[in-house]
Amino acid sequence: MRNNLWACTAMMLVLAACQERADLPNPVQDTASITKQVTTKTPGYSATRNAYFGDLHIHTKNSFDAYIFNVRTTPEDVYRFALGETLTHPSGFEMTMDGPPLDFVAATDHGAYMGVLPAMDNPDSPLSDLELAKKMFGAKDQNAIIRNFQTVGQSVRSGIPLPGMYDRDLVDRTWQGAIDAADKYYRPGELTTFAAYEFTAVTTRKDSGGTFAGGNLHRNVVFENNAPDRLFSVLESKNPEDLWDWMDDERSAGRDVLAIPHNSNVSDGQMFDLIKYEGGEIDAEYTSQRLRNEPIIEMTQVKGTSETHPTLSPNDEFANFEIYELLLGSAIKSKINGSYLRESLARGLALEDATGTNPYAFGLIGSSDSHVAGGAYTEKDYWSKVGIVDGTAAERGSVPPNGAKSWEGVERDINAENWFSKWGASGYAAVWAEENTRESIFDAMKRRETYATSGPRMRVRFFGGDMTADMLEATDMAAQGYSAGVPMGGNLTIDTAPTFMAWAARDPRGAPLERLQIIKSWNTADGAQEAIYDMACSDGAVPDEATNRCPDNGARVDLSTCIPSSGEGDPELKAVWTDPDYIAGMSAAYYIRVLENPTCRWSTWDALRAGVERHPDLPATIRERAWSSPIWTSSK
Numbered sequence: 001m002r003n004n005l006w007a008c009t010a011m012m013l014v015l016a017a018c019q020e021r022a023d024l025p026n027p028v029q030d031t032a033s034i035t036k037q038v039t040t041k042t043p044g045y046s047a048t049r050n051a052y053f054g055d056l057h058i059h060t061k062n063s064f065d066a067y068i069f070n071v072r073t074t075p076e077d078v079y080r081f082a083l084g085e086t087l088t089h090p091s092g093f094e095m096t097m098d099g100p101p102l103d104f105v106a107a108t109d110h111g112a113y114m115g116v117l118p119a120m121d122n123p124d125s126p127l128s129d130l131e132l133a134k135k136m137f138g139a140k141d142q143n144a145i146i147r148n149f150q151t152v153g154q155s156v157r158s159g160i161p162l163p164g165m166y167d168r169d170l171v172d173r174t175w176q177g178a179i180d181a182a183d184k185y186y187r188p189g190e191l192t193t194f195a196a197y198e199f200t201a202v203t204t205r206k207d208s209g210g211t212f213a214g215g216n217l218h219r220n221v222v223f224e225n226n227a228p229d230r231l232f233s234v235l236e237s238k239n240p241e242d243l244w245d246w247m248d249d250e251r252s253a254g255r256d257v258l259a260i261p262h263n264s265n266v267s268d269g270q271m272f273d274l275i276k277y278e279g280g281e282i283d284a285e286y287t288s289q290r291l292r293n294e295p296i297i298e299m300t301q302v303k304g305t306s307e308t309h310p311t312l313s314p315n316d317e318f319a320n321f322e323i324y325e326l327l328l329g330s331a332i333k334s335k336i337n338g339s340y341l342r343e344s345l346a347r348g349l350a351l352e353d354a355t356g357t358n359p360y361a362f363g364l365i366g367s368s369d370s371h372v373a374g375g376a377y378t379e380k381d382y383w384s385k386v387g388i389v390d391g392t393a394a395e396r397g398s399v400p401p402n403g404a405k406s407w408e409g410v411e412r413d414i415n416a417e418n419w420f421s422k423w424g425a426s427g428y429a430a431v432w433a434e435e436n437t438r439e440s441i442f443d444a445m446k447r448r449e450t451y452a453t454s455g456p457r458m459r460v461r462f463f464g465g466d467m468t469a470d471m472l473e474a475t476d477m478a479a480q481g482y483s484a485g486v487p488m489g490g491n492l493t494i495d496t497a498p499t500f501m502a503w504a505a506r507d508p509r510g511a512p513l514e515r516l517q518i519i520k521s522w523n524t525a526d527g528a529q530e531a532i533y534d535m536a537c538s539d540g541a542v543p544d545e546a547t548n549r550c551p552d553n554g555a556r557v558d559l560s561t562c563i564p565s566s567g568e569g570d571p572e573l574k575a576v577w578t579d580p581d582y583i584a585g586m587s588a589a590y591y592i593r594v595l596e597n598p599t600c601r602w603s604t605w606d607a608l609r610a611g612v613e614r615h616p617d618l619p620a621t622i623r624e625r626a627w628s629s630p631i632w633t634s635s636k
Contacts, residue, residue, distance in 0.1 A: 042189030042435045048478040049432040049449070051459045052441060054104035055082070055375050056196065056260060056429050057220055057301060057367035062109040062174055063198075064156075066371040067117040068136070068149050069387030073373035075107035075178045079185035079193055081374035089383055091391030095374050098381040099457070099509055104431075104441050106196035107178055107373075108220045111233030112156045114197065115174025116167060130164050153329070157202050157214060159238040172230055179227045188437045195227040196220055199259065201238045202328055203270055213330030215268030217261070219243065219294070220367075224256040224442040239277050241286075244293045258445060260365065261297045265306040266327055269338030272347055272360055287357035296363040296445050299341050299452045299627060300427040302376075302385045303369060307593075307627060308342040308530075316532055318595065318623065322424040322454070331418050345521035345589040345630060346528030352587065353523065363448025363489045363629035364591070366427025377455045379622060380562075382425040382602035390420040397421035398606035398615055406613040421618055425602050428453045430460070430626075432487065448489025453626040456510035460503070462488040462592050464631040467501035469576045477503065488591070488629040495636045497582035502535055502628075503574040504594040510624060511596040512569020514538050515550045518577055521630075522588040535575035535592070539568060555597035557621050562600035562608055569597045584635065591630040595623050 044050060059066045060073045070090040081087050082102040087095045109115075119125040120133035127133055135148040155162045175197065182193040201217040217240060221231070232246040240259075247257050264271035276282060299306050304324025313319040325333045337343065341364070348360030368375030369385065376382040384390040393399040397416025404410050430451045431444035444450060451460050461478060465485015471477050481501055486492055506513050516536040522529050534543040537550030544551070555568040573594070598621040600608070607614035614620060 042437060044189065045435040047434060048476075048482065049434055049444075050436075052103035052192075052431050052433055052436055053428045053453075053457050054102050054192070054431075054441075055367050055370075056104075056106045056194070056222060056365065057108050057198075057262070057298060057369045058105065058373060058375065059109055059198075059369075059371040060107055060373050061118055062115045062178070063371065064110060064113050064117045064149075064152050066109075066387060067121070068145065069371070069389055071372055071387045075109070075181035076185070077373040078105060078107040079181065079191065083185075083191060087372075087374050089372055089391055090387040093383070093391075095372070095376075095383060097374065098378040101191065103436050104192035104194070104429075106194040106220070106222055107181065108196045108198045108222075109178065110156070110200045111171075111175075111197045111221075111231045112200055112235050113152065113166070114171045114231075114233075115177075116165060116170060117152075119167070119170055120165070127165065127167060127170075132162070132165060156200055156234060157204065159234050161235045166235065175231050176229065186438070188435075190436065192436050192438055192441050194222045194224070194438065194442075196222040197231050197233075199233060199240070199243050201234050201240060203268060205268065205327065205332065213327040213332040215270045215334065216263070216266045216328050217270060219259040219261050220298070221247070221257060221259050222442075225438055226255045228253075228255060241277055241289070244289050247293045248289070256442065257293075258296070258442075259294050261294060262369070263298055263301045263303050263306045264339050264341065264344075265304045265309075265324055266334040267339050268327055269335030272338045272340075272344035274338075274347065274351065281355070282351055282357070282359055283355060284357045287355075287359040290359050291361060294362070295448050296365050296450055296629070297341070298367050298429075299364045300366040300454055301369045302423045302426060304422070304424065305426065305454065306339065306341055308340050309336050311336055312340055312343050312528075313530060316530075318593075318625075321623070321625070322426065324422045324424075326418060326422075342519065342521055342530060343528050346523040346530070349521075349587050349589065350523040350528075358632075361589075361630075361632060363445070363450045364452045364627055365429035365431075365445075365450050366452035366454065367429050368427065376425050377428065379425050379455065379600060379602040380605050382605070384420055385423055389415065393606040393610055395420065396423075396606075398603035398618070399610045399612050404612070407616055421603060421615065424454070426454045428455065428457065430457075432461075448629045449487050451488060451626055451628045454622075454624045456507035456596060456624045456626070458507050458510070458513075458594055458626045459505040460592065460594055460626050460628055461501075462628040462631065463501045464490065464492045464498055464590070464633070467499045467576050471501055472503070472574050472576060477501075486631060488631060490631055492631055492633045493636050494633050495584070497579045498590070498633045499576060499578045500590060500631070501574075501576045502592045503572070504592075504626065505572045506570075506596070511564060511599050512538065512555075512571060513573050514553055514555060514569055514595045514597045514623070516573040516575060517593045517595070518590055519593055520579065520588055520590050522586060531581065533577065535577045536573040538570040538573065553597070557598050557600055559600070559604060559614070559620055560608075562605060564597060564599060587632070587634045589630040589632050592628045594626045596625065598623050
């Protein structure tokens with residue numbers, strides 16, 4: 001019975017996959033007053049750009065895999081939560097963001113069957129008369145509900161609509177409601193909201209032994225201002241290239257739009273494949289269309305971080321960070337090659353050498369993929385992802401089940417062991433934009449001046465070009481950086497070794513910074529290559545010349561209290577660095593990674609609060625971090 005429940009629950013989870021602001025005003029009520037362009041500068045406008053933090057991946061009851069787990073929140077709740085209001089979790093406790101309000105946000109419910117399950121559960125709707133509706137919502141047994149729900153998951157995965165259930169007019173009305181909610185809560189200068197949804201493509205493994213194991217090729221589709229009356233979901237086509245065609249048509253109609261691929265770690269090697277979706281050589285037309293429609297990717301979220309894998313980066317001592325490897329809907333591991341960002345940067349350069357085009361020149365963001373209308377962004381206050389199945393510490397596997405005080409001799413829950421305990425309190429999308437408006441933030445994403453964080457709101461700058469050490473102390477450091485080169489997300493044409501300037505400031509609510517690194521990715525005849533250099537160390541230390549690494553700064557955590565040691569770490573790290581191993585004519589991608597001192601992981605916090613033994617197989621601590629979008633270099 002337990003294994004059957006695991007299989008059913010797994011199928012359901014397949015697709016589930018600044019300053020403090022007070023005195024929050026009422027939402028904008030007159031949506032007609034929201035115009036295409038903000039004609040006056042909003043408070044805080046900066047020509048050298050501000051860091052804004054947001055979440056572009058959040059689900060509500062309108063997503064089939066949220067409603068079935070008792071989620072009853074709406075898109076309006078997403079925006080209320082972003083403003084700092086409190087919501088109720090499906091398990092009954094209150095959720096309030098641990099930190100200041102967000103700067104930008106989007107509700108991104110699945111386009112397929114958007115709003116249909118709530119209607120099937122409504123006796124006033126004709127959809128409640130469907131036999132499938134009676135099986136799902138007439139049953140009192142949660143296991144029976146889950147088993148019958150598999151039919152919906154199969155439809156989404158196959159792209160074949162279920163007769164009777166696929167009420168396209170209802171989907172259109174629900175989508176219009178999502179657009180209206182985004183417009184209602186848009187407050188230029190305070191909270192930027194976007195109309196958005198999820199394109200939920202999943203591939204199927206032929207060798208999965210009859211399971212639903214599949215690769216995650218989901219995308220969030222985000223509109224700048226105006227959105228169409230009808231969205232394009234996997235029930236139209238599962239092929240992302242068809243989605244891009246539709247997006248190009250929308251853009252031609254005056255509705256600018258971009259798509260953000262999800263965490264690629266469980267894409268089964270297909271997010272950064274060397275061929276097209278249906279086979280065939282990647283060419284200039286494919287690359288141009290992909291980058292036009294997908295300038296950034298989601299590199300970290302609750303289902304793990306997709307920077308790199310220890311197998312791909314054996315010389316990176318920080319590579320084993322929030323690794324999650326299971327394919328959606330299964331206990332089968334995803335293929336590693338083609339699933340991680342750092343390797344994809346080298347793959348893109350290899351494709352550029354072979355074809356003249358680089359389809360993997362992406363900027364980076366993070367987001368949450370919360371299915372309860374609000375992300376749990378901090379380790380200390382984590383409520384997991386889905387709803388009633390992982391809302392408690394015991395359900396998500398951070399404390400022993402059935403009230404036990406230790407893990408010795410207990411029967412571990414397979415859902416928690418394979419899924420919930422491996423998920424993380426991540427992450428944020430960060431952008432550098434002139435002001436907090438749709439136009440400015442959308443432009444930042446299009447030009448890739450973005451970065452990802454695992455939870456803390458660090459501020460991170462990265463420039464490449466004619467950088468000099470004296471710029472680090474200049475009051476106009478950013479202005480000089482823009483003048484002398486390109487920011488993160490940019491392309492740099494060089495004929496000598498490239499020089500970079502990086503700066504990072506800690507989140508005042510987070511831990512001190514431990515080190516600032518630059519990571520280089522390139523390609524040779526032997527395949528993907530990488531190198532890691534520590535640019536700046538905390539506590540006045542300098543990197544070792546032989547290893548390019550900072551010494552251990554001695555920061556530790558008392559696991560009996562989760563209190564970190566004091567005195568180590570810096571509030572700010574910055575450096576100017578020139579590549580000492582530059583090879584003339586070689587193209588490369590460089591990005592920076594900033595590491596905090598270690599702090600307790602959410603699972604350790606759960607065990608500490610419960611007064612029980614922490615899970616012996618889960619990391620006790622975590623090094624929160626941020627990653628910039630790359631800067632690409634090529635010879636003149």
